Amino acid sequence: MSRFIDKRLSSLEAYVPGEQPKPGxxxxxxxxxxxxxxAIGVEKAAADAVNNMNLYSDLSCKALSESFENVFGYDRKNVVFTNGSDEALYLSFLTFCGKECGAAYPDITYGFYSVYADLCGIESTVIPLGKDFSVNPVDYYGVNKTIVIANPNAPTGKMLTxxxxESIIINNPANIVIIDEAYADFSAQTCVKLVDKYDNLVIIGTFSKSRGMAGARLGYLIACEELVNDIQKVKFSINPYNVNSITQAVGKAVLDNDEYYTKCVNEICKTRDSFSEDIKGLGFEVVPSKTNFVFAKHKEIDGKEIAFRLRERGILIRRFDKERINEYLRISIGTPEQMKTVYSALSDIIGGY
Amino acid sequence: MSRFIDKRLSSLEAYVPGEQPKPGxxxxxxxxxxxxxxAIGVEKAAADAVNNMNLYSDLSCKALSESFENVFGYDRKNVVFTNGSDEALYLSFLTFCGKECGAAYPDITYGFYSVYADLCGIESTVIPLGKDFSVNPVDYYGVNKTIVIANPNAPTGKMLTxxxxESIIINNPANIVIIDEAYADFSAQTCVKLVDKYDNLVIIGTFSKSRGMAGARLGYLIACEELVNDIQKVKFSINPYNVNSITQAVGKAVLDNDEYYTKCVNEICKTRDSFSEDIKGLGFEVVPSKTNFVFAKHKEIDGKEIAFRLRERGILIRRFDKERINEYLRISIGTPEQMKTVYSALSDIIGGY
Incomplete structure (x- = not known):
């Protein structure tokens, strides 16, 4: 750390992303x-955008917005596009979590919430999940802070109805409720329609998980017009051209092929459900998942040990060195073929004990 | 503005970007x-990246860094890539301009510096340019704030040696000096080598101007290892995947075609110099430019009027409603053919008076 860093940031602990090894x-x-x-057509959309990349990107994301409205039913008045949903979260923290307000979120959830709280210098109320990893809505009634809940939650995969x-929103009329729906497409449920009823709700989403754009970075935020204007003002004070023109073009092409992505998501859910059943047969306890991953621990064998053995066999999964969940493995759902390989490897590892 | 916005942000005035009309x-x-x-090959690099965009982008920007080192001579230890240079500026303000420090910059310069200062809640010392729009280095000696200077400056186009x-850096050993070199490639000069000598210097650059990537968003920051580590820490607390994989691939392909871009930059400088001479003949006073734009005012005719007449003729230039410079036009340098059209239009407009 240099002698020049803002003192306020000196104790900041950055988010630790999952490992990104060489492809293959x-x-x-x-x-x-x-x-x-x-989908077919996405590559061409990117190539066309590259040939016009000497010009600044469209500040209003007009073409992308039109395709977004076709799929999501919300237009530019209610939507902000961002450089991945992390940016949507950061802008929301910055805009709606003043020092006098603070933030409340579960103890086990997406690791970035606490990082943003620290970075923005705001106080956090960390609310423990139930024993079964459920969020208990009543715990959030009248908490008098900006509330942030991933729904479905990560890394547990569990979901509120x-x-x-809605009960949390109703019971916090003076505070913003941020619902992070990064994994909602795998749950057959979304809270987005509540935006029409409540002026204190922010829905955040991403094209990284269900639309295959993790590398291209496209997130979004849906809220009432007034909140969107607040966020736009802050966005225009940080990085107006936050979503580059190639990503805008790719996002549009992806939305224009919504049928293909819906088919893929259905396939992933099917694979998830059968994989969950399969590993139960190997002695795993599996948290019922509404996402594109499963969160599971073995009844007997140490989680760290299993993760290590999987890695030896060329399979990378995620594990968190964190109280209550350090025995759990978070395994993303790949293709049926990949999950067959994982199942064989797990079967092999567990058979060795 | 909603009742939920952080009070601190309620008086914030966002940056106003130049108009982005429909292409053509x-x-x-x-x-x-x-x-x-x-350059040839850039489109293919993007298409290949699109086909792997389901995976998160490389956090370390390894391939891009290697090509960057070939051109700039600095490797990952000294470089941070950003989502446009605006993000590099924002991260620098956030990291190095604590409340106890503040920022100092010229009165006439890139409009985002004052926006970042406001957003970060820090005090600004605004130092007037000289009558001829020069930055006077002595004005910055011992100013005891984080210093931000665009060199060449925008929208004036003038440059410090x-x-x-170096004299400003030496005379502020306890403070960071940020040199924004967005336009340096058009000036045949860079201060980047000073990074080897000073631990309080941050150089910021962009691929938007001289490398044709305004729409693809790629900026960078070069500094000593310690400052880079500070910035990386803050970047990893905001948006670790800030540079998407398509932009990384495009940036690498652009750097691998450095000869082509150098040729284009030389062409732009030639066009700038001849265009400057041409419009002097029409009665314009032209600030000698070290950038890809000229800053000029007519001796007799109102700047606003000329801008309006150019717009009527399908030519968009920029003008700032700001004291001292409201008579000036900032005209970007396009192709020789475009500048011939602009010259004819100006000649026509001025002949009409």
Whole structure:
């Protein structure tokens, strides 16, 4: 650390992303990526955008917005596009979590919430999940902070119903509720329609998981017009051209092929459910998942040990050195073929004990 | 503004970017874009990246870094890549301009410096340029703030020598000096080598102007290892995957075709110099430019009027409603053909008076 760093940041602990090895080195099931190729037409959209990249990108993301509206039913008045959903989260923390407000979120959730709270210098109320890793809505009633809940939650994969989320919003009328729906496409449920009813709700989403754009970085935020204007103002004070023109073109092409992505998501859910059943047969306890990953621990064998043995066999999964969950493995759902390989490897490892 | 916005941000005035009209609507000379197509091979690099965009981008920007080192002579230890140079500036303000420190910059310069200062809640010392729009180095000696200077400066196009910049660094040993070299490739001069000598210097650059990537968003920051580590820490606390994989691939391909871009930059400088001479003949006073734009005012005719007449003729340039410079036009340098059209239009407009 240099002598020049802002003192306020000197104790900051940055987010630790999952390992990103060289392509092809591993069966990579550690960061919940989409296992299928892009739809036909996406590559051409990118190439066309490259040939016009000497010009600045469209500040209003007009073409992307139109395709977004066709799929999501919300237009530019209610949407902000971002450089991945991490940026949507950061902008939300920055805009709606003043020092006088603070943030509340579960103890076990996406690791970035606490990092943003620290970075913005705000106080956090960390609310423990239940024993079964459930978010208990009542714990959030009248908490008097900006509330941030991943729904479905990560890394657990568990989900609140729309009614439960609505009860949290109703019971916090003076505070913003941020619902991070990064994995919602795998859950057959979204809270987005609540935006029409509540002026204190922010929905955040990503094209990284269900639309195969983790590398191209496209996130979004849906809220009432007034909140969107607040966020736009802050975005225009940081990086107005935050979504580059190639990503805008690729995102549009992806949305224009929504049928293909829906088919892939259905396939991933099917693979997830059968893989969950399969590993239960090997002695794993599996948290019922509404996402594109499973969160599971073996009844007898140490999680760290299994992760190590999988890595030896060329399979990368994620494990968190964190109280309550350090025995668990978070395994992303790949193609059926990849999951067969994982199952064989697990079977082999467990058979060795 | 909603009732939820952080009070600290309620008076924030966002940056106002230059107008981005529909492609083809205007001869667009208002945001200093590169007027030539990308090098051969760039389109293919993007297409290949799209086919792997389901995976997260390389956090370390390894391949891009290697090509960057070939051209700039600095490797990953000394470089941070960003989502456009605006992000490099924002990260620098956030990291090195604590409340106890503040920032100092010229009164006439890139409009984002004051926006970042406001956003970060820090105090600014605004130092007037000389009558001829020169930065006077002595004005910055011992100013005891983080110093931010665009060199060449925008929108004036004037430049400090390396020795003058070095004198500012030497006379502020306890503070960071940020030199924004967005336009340096058009000046045949860079201060980057000073990074080897000083631990309080940050150089910021962009691929938007001289490498034709305004739409693809790629910026960078070069500094000593310790400062780079500070910035990386903050970057990893905001958006670790800030540079998407397509932009990384495109940036690498652009650097691998450095000869082509150098040729284009030389062509732009030649066009700039002849265009400057040509419009002097029409009664313009032209600030000698070291950039890809000229900053000029007519001796008799109102700047606003000329801008309006050019727009009527399908030519977009930039003008700032700001004291001292509201009579000036900032005209980006396009192709020789475009500048011939602009010259004819100006000649026509001025002849009408």
């Amino acid at each position: 080195e591993f069966i990579k099931l550690n960061t919940n990526e989409f296992p299928y190729p892009p 729309v009614d439960e989320v | 609507e205007f001869i667009k000379l208002n945001t200093n874009e590169f007027p030539y197509p990308p 390396v020795d003058e910049v």
